Amino acid sequence: PLIRGKYRSKPIEQIIDEAKWLDERGIKEVNIIAQDTGNYGYDIYGRRCLPDLINSLKGFKNIKWLRLLYLQPYSINDDLIESISKNDILLPYIDVPFQHASPKILHAMNRHGAGSDYLAQIAWLRRAVPNVVLRTSLIVGFPGETDDDFKELSNFVESAQFDYAGIFEYSREEGTQASTLPDMVPRDVIKERYHQLTALQDLISQKRSENRIGKAYDVLIEKRVETAIDKRDSSKIERQVDVKVENQANTGSGLFEARAWWQAPEVDGYIYVQGYEGGLKPGQIVKAQIDEFDGCDFYGRLLGGPGK
Known part of the structure; x- marks a missing residue:
């Protein structure tokens, strides 16, 4: 939304210095997160530099885990996957906020792609990153979401088999483009869809979690x-x-x-x-x-x- 303000990246050197400062104080885990982590560096270097940052975050004494959070689908590419595979402390944990699967709703969100595209990307990730854990964020009840759109989202979640998913009800916020869209979904419908999708993901997460028992x-x-x-x-x-x-x-x-x-x-x-x-x-x-x-x-x- 417009209320976020402009995208701003920290220089790589500053992030490295912050990581070293944390390492010196015995910190074991560092999480790399932004509103659009995969777009890191574009505003100051003219290109996406997350792989460069990852390649620079090495050689620590105490930091054992690096974690990437909030990577948009378009920013996950071969260069990023290669940098993940070459950094021994970067965890095979990828957080991708797909938000929806219906092309119509994604377009209304000013996002690109479709559930079928995302499923292909997920299959590629699971081939490219052994033991990858996938988390996503999803929104139900976005303006214009029909029963068919919600069914498409549910089918996507069933097929994707995410390890974890944060599911959220759309809430109208003044100052956002979505607040001006027509066809607002009734609140009771939003809540029902939220409970249905949450129940589905809970079953998936339960099954995937139970596979860890005994290990x-x-x-x-x-x-x-x-x-x-x-x-x-x-x-x-x-x-x-x-x-x-x-x-x-x-x-x-x-x-x-x-x-x-x-x-x-x-x-x-x-x-x-x-x-x-x-x-x-x-x-x-x-x-x-x-x-x-x-x-x-x-x-x-x-x-x-x-x-x-």
């Missing part, structure tokens, strides 16, 4: 959490509740919140593992086996010493 991964310890017995089944392991431990100096034992490489911060759930006396602290990367998935989060157990 071991490096996980990044984020924080220690208070615990409570899950009332649904008291025989299960202790579960996380919302109250966080304020004094994290007293770490080691207890229940810890962690993430694997295929979980972006704050949006893809967590892995909960039981620590041991003197064993864990935030910022560690350790090996854990996934034992359970509850529809939102994973529960696992440590397999020994630190991971990579």
Whole structure:
């Protein structure tokens, strides 16, 4: 929308300096994100320079994970994929906000392409990047969206089999071009479509997540959490509740919140593992086996010493 303002990139040197500053302070994960990350550098260098940036972010002592977020479909090309494959710490996690699949709705959004084009791109990504994890963002109820448009979107989600998807209801915002479009979708219809698409994606995510049970991964310890017995089944392991431990100096034992490489911060759930006396602290990367998935989060157990 117009309220975003002009696109502005930071110079590569500044980003490298920021990454080095973080590395010196023991940071393990850096996320690269912009409103249009794939368009990085075009405003100051006259071309898209994300591959150049990726190729420059190497040789760190502490940073183990680099993650790309919010890549528009048009910006994903052979050069980008090659740079991803050559950077050992860049995660095979790609966040692409496709937004919709109907060509008519995409055109109304001032976007290019169609669901069929996107499915071909997704198939190519899965061939080009082994074990790639795909996240997307989708909007339901955009002005002019008919039942057929929504069906096309649903079929697209079914075919794409995303690992994760953020699904949003269209909300009219003054100052945007969309707010002036005709054929606004009734609010109750938007909500119904939201619930239908969310239910579909939940089933897909559930199946893909359950495939991780029994496998071991490096996980990044984020924080220690208070615990409570899950009332649904008291025989299960202790579960996380919302109250966080304020004094994290007293770490080691207890229940810890962690993430694997295929979980972006704050949006893809967590892995909960039981620590041991003197064993864990935030910022560690350790090996854990996934034992359970509850529809939102994973529960696992440590397999020994630190991971990579």
